[in-house]
Amino acid sequence: MNSIPEKSQDDHRPIIVRLGRNLRLSDHQPLLAAQQSGRPVIPVFIADDAFFALGAAPKWRFGLGLAAFSEQLEKIGSKLLLRRGDVQSVLLDLIHETQACAVLWERSYDPSSINRDTAIKMALGEEGIVAQSFSGALLIEPWEIATKTGGFYKVFTPFWRNLHQMIIAPPASTVSNLVSPTDWPKGEDIKDWQLGQGMMRGLDVVGDHICVGEKAAVDRCEKFLSDNCNEYNDKRDFPAIDATSKLSENLAYGEISPRLIWHLAQKVAHIDDVNVVPFIRQLAWRDFAWHLTYHTPHILDANWKAGWDTFPWITKGPEVLAWQRGQTGIELVDAAMRELYVTGRMHNRARMIAASYLTKHLMVDWRVGQEWFGDTLVDMDLAANAMGWQWVAGTGPDASPYFRVFNPDGQAEKFDKERKYRDFWLNPVQDGARQFAKAAPKSWNIDLNHRPKPLISLADGRARALTAYSSLKKSG
Numbered sequence: 279m280n281s282i283p284e285k286s287q288d289d290h291r292p293i294i295v296r297l298g299r300n301l302r303l304s305d306h307q308p309l310l311a312a313q314q315s316g317r318p319v320i321p322v323f324i325a326d327d328a329f330f331a332l333g334a335a336p337k338w339r340f341g342l343g344l345a346a347f348s349e350q351l352e353k354i355g356s357k358l359l360l361r362r363g364d365v366q367s368v369l370l371d372l373i374h375e376t377q378a379c380a381v382l383w384e385r386s387y388d389p390s391s392i393n394r395d396t397a398i399k400m401a402l403g404e405e406g407i408v409a410q411s412f413s414g415a416l417l418i419e420p421w422e423i424a425t426k427t428g429g430f431y432k433v434f435t436p437f438w439r440n441l442h443q444m445i446i447a448p449p450a451s452t453v454s455n456l457v458s459p460t461d462w463p464k465g466e467d468i469k470d471w472q473l474g475q476g477m478m479r480g481l482d483v484v485g486d487h488i489c490v491g492e493k494a495a496v497d498r499c500e501k502f503l504s505d506n507c508n509e510y511n512d513k514r515d516f517p518a519i520d521a522t523s524k525l526s527e528n529l530a531y532g533e534i535s536p537r538l539i540w541h542l543a544q545k546v547a548h549i550d551d552v553n554v555v556p557f558i559r560q561l562a563w564r565d566f567a568w569h570l571t572y573h574t575p576h577i578l579d580a581n582w583k584a585g586w587d588t589f590p591w592i593t594k595g596p597e598v599l600a601w602q603r604g605q606t607g608i609e610l611v612d613a614a615m616r617e618l619y620v621t622g623r624m625h626n627r628a629r630m631i632a633a634s635y636l637t638k639h640l641m642v643d644w645r646v647g648q649e650w651f652g653d654t655l656v657d658m659d660l661a662a663n664a665m666g667w668q669w670v671a672g673t674g675p676d677a678s679p680y681f682r683v684f685n686p687d688g689q690a691e692k693f694d695k696e697r698k699y700r701d702f703w704l705n706p707v708q709d710g711a712r713q714f715a716k717a718a719p720k721s722w723n724i725d726l727n728h729r730p731k732p733l734i735s736l737a738d739g740r741a742r743a744l745t746a747y748s749s750l751k752k753s754g
Contacts (some may be wrong), residue, residue: 313457330362
C-alpha cells in the first residue's frame, strides 16, 4: 500500500507520525500529509539504543528540543507520545493498540537508519499498513544531484555549482491543526529518561548558551539575515566577532529546515548576492556531507581515502586529555576547547585549528576528536562531524592536504590580532574563563592562574607530522 487510505464516515483509524530530527511544524511533510488526511494523528518519538548512545551534550539538547516541540503540539490540539525500545517493535505494538492505518516519517541518510527504515517498510507492508517516508532534512536528496557522468560528487565545489543552479523546493505549509485520537495511548515521561545526567557540572553553564525550539530558531535566522548577513563574508572567520548564524544547533534537531533558511535568505537578497552566497554555501556543505554519507557510508568511521590505515596515529594518552581539557599550552587551541565545553559550540575557524593541531601536531587519530565533539557539541551533526574531521586530517574527500598544517599562532595573529577571543577564554578575570572553571569536572584540577607549557613546539610538531606523512607516501 503506497497511499494513505481515504477517510470515511466509518473509518477513524489514526495515522502515526514517527518523529526524529524534525522538531518543527513548518516544512514538516509527514505531519502535513497526516493533517491533510483529516484522520486522527499520533505523533510519536521512539527513543532506541542509538538515541541513548548519543553523547552527553547532544542527547541532553535533543531532550530539550523534544520538550519544546511537545508544547508546540499541545498548542494545536495534539500531544507528543514518547516511547522507548526497538523502533520497529514499538511501532508494531502501537499499530496494534490504535489500529493505525499508516506510519509516516522524514528520511534519514546514515546507513543504520536506512537499514532500520527499510526493514520497517517491509514489516509494515506485510501487515497491510501504509509506510511512507518524506524529504525535508536536506535541500535536495542525495540521489537527486549527480555529476555529468551520473555519479556522486567527491569534491565540494562542483557539487555547490550544481546545487546553486537547481530549484530548491519551497518549504511545505505550516501544520496548524491535528485531529487527536479518541483515546491516547500511554507514553513515557521524558524526565524518566534522565537525558541531562551526563552533563554533570556543565549542565547549567551550557544551558545559558542554547537556543531551543522552532520559534527561537526562526527568530535567530531572521535576525541574522537582517542584522549580520551583509557582513558575514567579511567577519565570519574572526572568532571574537558574533558574525555567524549559529543555526547549526537548530538544524541538528530539525527545529528549522534548510529549505526554509534557503528561501528566507532569498527574501533578503537574490540567491546570487555576494553577501548571501557565502552563507547558503554553508547549507550546501551540510548537504554535501550527507551526500557523501549516503553514497560512501564508511566516511562515518573509517578513513575515506585508501592508504591511511597504516598511518601511526595516537589514540590515547596525556596529549589527548590535554587537548580535551584546553591544556595544550597553545593559546588559540585551548581557547577553542574552552569555548566548546562552555557553550556546546565552537567557532568554525577555531574548529579547523583545534582539529588540525590534534591530528597533525599531536598526530592523534581523527576519530578521537570526532568522538569528543560527538560528546560535547550541542550542534552535533553525524555527517558534518565526520566529514569535517576527515577534511582536516587529510583522510577524507576533497580534503585539506595533510602537508597543510595550520600554525595556531599564525592563525591567532591573523584572526585574533587583538586577543579578544583568547583573553575571553584564558584570562582568569574574564567571564569565559570563569565559566569554564565552573563547568569543568573537578577531576580536571583546572587552575585558571596557571598556563601549561606547550606539549610540543609548533615547529617540531609540524616536522614530525610531515615526516610521518612522507613515510606513509613512500610505503604506499
